Structures are given as C-alpha cells and as structure tokens.
Amino acid sequence: AIQIPKTISEEELSSLKTSEKFDDSLKTEEYTTPDLNAYPPDYQSEDYIVPSDTNNNLFYAEQASTDLSESYDAKSLDEPFFDETKQLNLELSTELGLIQQEYAYDQKGSNDAEINVYITITLTKTFIISIDFTHYPERPVITFPDEVKKILRDPYRTLNTLREWSSKKPPHIVDLLHELEKNLFFIKEIEIQSKRISGEYQSKKIPNSLTALKVHLMTYGFKEYTMVIDLESYPNPPVIDLSPELQQIIQISTTELDAYKNWKENESEPVEIVREISWLVDKNSRINFEIDLLKDHYKNIKYEPSTAILHVEMKGKMKTEDLTFEFQINLPIDYPMKMPEVKVVNEFEI
Structure with missing residues (x-):
C-alpha cells in the first residue's frame, strides 16, 4: 500500500517556529541579584528598649515603684474608709x-x-x-x-x-x-363651693381671706342686702354674718334655718343656706310690701313672723258699719307661690 505523507500547513509551521524561539529565550535569560550597597541608606535601625534596660527609665524604675507603693500604703492608712x-x-x-x-x-x-x-x-x-x-x-x-x-x-x-x-x-x-x-387641698373644694355661690348670686372674695365671700342679695323692690359667708369649716356648716337689715328681714337666726339644721357632712352645700336666706328675703319683702298696702286702708294690722299669721280688723260699711270684722290670714311657707288661708275670727249677726 502506498502511504501518502501528511502535509503541514503554513500556520502550523509558524506556531512551531514561535515556540522554538520562546524556548531558546528561556534558556539564554539570566537573573541577577541587585546590589544593596549601590543604594543610599534611607533610615537607620532603631535600638529597641527592653524593660531590663537600666539605662532607660521609660517604663518604670524598680526603686521608684517601691517608693510609690510605700507612699500609697501610708496614705491609705491615714484616710478613713468612710467619709461622713x-x-x-x-x-x-x-x-x-x-x-x-x-x-x-x-x-x-x-x-x-x-x-x-x-x-x-x-x-x-x-x-x-x-x-x-x-x-x-x-x-x-x-x-x-x-x-x-x-x-x-x-x-x-x-x-x-x-x-x-x-x-x-x-x-x-x-x-x-x-x-x-x-x-x-381642701381649698380646691372651697373654690368649687365658692363658684357655685357666685354662679347664682353676686359675690366677691373678702380681702386677705381664702374662704370668705361677701354675697349681695337683690330682692323685691330692687333692694339690696349683704351677708358674709365663711367656708373655712367646710364640709361642716359655714359661718354666716348677716347685716343688721338682713337679719331684721329674715327674722330668724341662721342656726334656725332648715338648711342649717338638716346639714349633712359631705352632702350638703353652702349654697343651699344662701338659697334659703334669699328665699326668706324675697318672701318677707313681699309680705312687708303687702302689709304696707293694707295699712293704707286698715289701721289695725298685726303680723306675727314666727307663726306667719296676719291679723286684720276691718270696719263694716253701710248696713254693717257698726260691726268690726276680725280676719286671720295664715301665710303658707311657700307664700307667695301658694295661696294664703283666710278666716273670720269673731262672731256677729247681720
């Protein structure tokens, strides 16, 4: 059999030649060690200090350490452990x-x-x-x-x-x-009670007092009365000072007031006493006004405030001009909201 030799392309030939040249260069290249003496010295090596070096006292000296410990021990003995x-x-x-x-x-x-x-x-x-x-x-x-x-x-x-x-x-x-x-803190409660009074009646605080109020009462006929109410004893009943005119018109003492007699601690309020006094002022002012009207026509009129009974003597006219009629008028507690009761006291014949 005939063998045909392989042909090598030009590219393969060029790569072979290049590899041969690379191998030759490796064989011929030599490495040289640099001469350090050829360069100038950039720094000088420093000497390291060791603790045992007695010529250098950078870290500590044995003698100084001994003196320090001795001074510390002496100081610690002198100082107390507890500083009052x-x-x-x-x-x-x-x-x-x-x-x-x-x-x-x-x-x-x-x-x-x-x-x-x-x-x-x-x-x-x-x-x-x-x-x-x-x-x-x-x-x-x-x-x-x-x-x-x-x-x-x-x-x-x-x-x-x-x-x-x-x-x-x-x-x-x-x-x-x-x-x-x-x-x-009870002042806060007194302030609340004071506001309730001032919310219904004209009032102002008494100078140099935290608990007292001066209350103005306007009544029938636009007449004004004053009273002082002191809440210092609250929640007990207040201390009340009535002006002479006011005392005369209500005609009873404050301790006889229903709101005062029925006072309940921590339940009753001072404004309730003021309301009762104001009511008595209105009521008695109305009664006094009507009595003054009756006096313009009748001479014999007598009023008993304690019983709220009015006695009136009335002379008859015409056929009864020789007679005198005696009337008793009982005023209810709620007068003038309720009608009075009127009755003839004496007996007579017409």
Whole structure:
C-alpha cells in the first residue's frame, strides 16, 4: 500500500517556529541579584528598649515603684474608709431628688438644702414654702406664708410630721410636703363651693381671706342686702354674718334655718343656706310690701313672723258699719307661690 505523507500547513509551521524561539529565550535569560550597597541608606535601625534596660527609665524604675507603693500604703492608712461629709451630702441629695420628682422648686442660694417649694392647689392658687433642711436628719426650718398660717394655725403643731419629728427615724422632706398639700387641698373644694355661690348670686372674695365671700342679695323692690359667708369649716356648716337689715328681714337666726339644721357632712352645700336666706328675703319683702298696702286702708294690722299669721280688723260699711270684722290670714311657707288661708275670727249677726 502506498502511504501518502501528511502535509503541514503554513500556520502550523509558524506556531512551531514561535515556540522554538520562546524556548531558546528561556534558556539564554539570566537573573541577577541587585546590589544593596549601590543604594543610599534611607533610615537607620532603631535600638529597641527592653524593660531590663537600666539605662532607660521609660517604663518604670524598680526603686521608684517601691517608693510609690510605700507612699500609697501610708496614705491609705491615714484616710478613713468612710467619709461622713460625703454621706451627709448624699442624704441631702436624696431628699432633694425626692422633692424634685414631685414638686417645682427654686434654690435660694449657694446652699442646695435651702429651697422654695411651689405647691399648686388650684389653677389660680400656688403656695411658696421656704424649707431649710441643711441639718437633716434634724427637723427642717420652714417658713410658711400668712395664708397657710390662717388655715393651719400653727403648722408645727397641726402637721403630724413636724410635731412628731424624730432625728433617729426621720421622715423624708417630701412626706412633710405631702401632708401639707393634703391639708391645703381642701381649698380646691372651697373654690368649687365658692363658684357655685357666685354662679347664682353676686359675690366677691373678702380681702386677705381664702374662704370668705361677701354675697349681695337683690330682692323685691330692687333692694339690696349683704351677708358674709365663711367656708373655712367646710364640709361642716359655714359661718354666716348677716347685716343688721338682713337679719331684721329674715327674722330668724341662721342656726334656725332648715338648711342649717338638716346639714349633712359631705352632702350638703353652702349654697343651699344662701338659697334659703334669699328665699326668706324675697318672701318677707313681699309680705312687708303687702302689709304696707293694707295699712293704707286698715289701721289695725298685726303680723306675727314666727307663726306667719296676719291679723286684720276691718270696719263694716253701710248696713254693717257698726260691726268690726276680725280676719286671720295664715301665710303658707311657700307664700307667695301658694295661696294664703283666710278666716273670720269673731262672731256677729247681720
């Protein structure tokens, strides 16, 4: 058989020649080591310091360490383990922190324990209480405004916290403020009762008083009467001071008023007493007005306020001109809303 030799293309020949040249270059290339001495030195090597180097005292010196420990031991023996002044300041800081959580206050000076505390009872009433508790746990020194003294009399006696203060088992300053606020809080209720009175009647507060009102009553014939009502004893019945003219027209004492006699603590309200007085003024003013009208025609008229009975003598006319008629008029409690009862007292023949 005849074998035909393979032919090699030109591309294959060129790649073979290139690989041969690459191999020759690898064989002929030599690597040379650079000469470090040919370059100038850029830095100098630093000497490392070791702790054992006695010529360098950078880290510590054995002798100095010994002296430091000795001085520390001597100082620690001289100082007390418990600093009483720091403990006292801690107590004052604790008291101040408790106050700050619940009340607004101002510092009076450089002493943190001298402060003005603001106790707000209503939207329009705030009391400023000056407290000095520098010597706590001893009893604090408190300056009360005059308005508080009028309400509590002597706070050092009326406030249990102050009266029973013990430096061995002292209460917190904030506990004292709680009791004071509770005692003053009744002013809020008094303000509510005052607004109920002023909502129905013309009234104004008495100067220098937190609990008293001056009430003006307008009555029949547009005549004005005044009275002073003091709510300091609330929820007990108020203290009422009537003007002489008003006392004369209602004709009974305030303790005889139904609203006063039937007073129920925590249920009755002072405005109920004012209403009854106002009603008596209207009623008796109307009666007095009608009596004055009767007097223009009849001479013998007698009125008994305690029984609300009116006696009238009337002379007859024409056929009865020789007769005198005696009438008794019983006025009901609700007069003039209810009709009076009239009857003839004497007997006669026509």
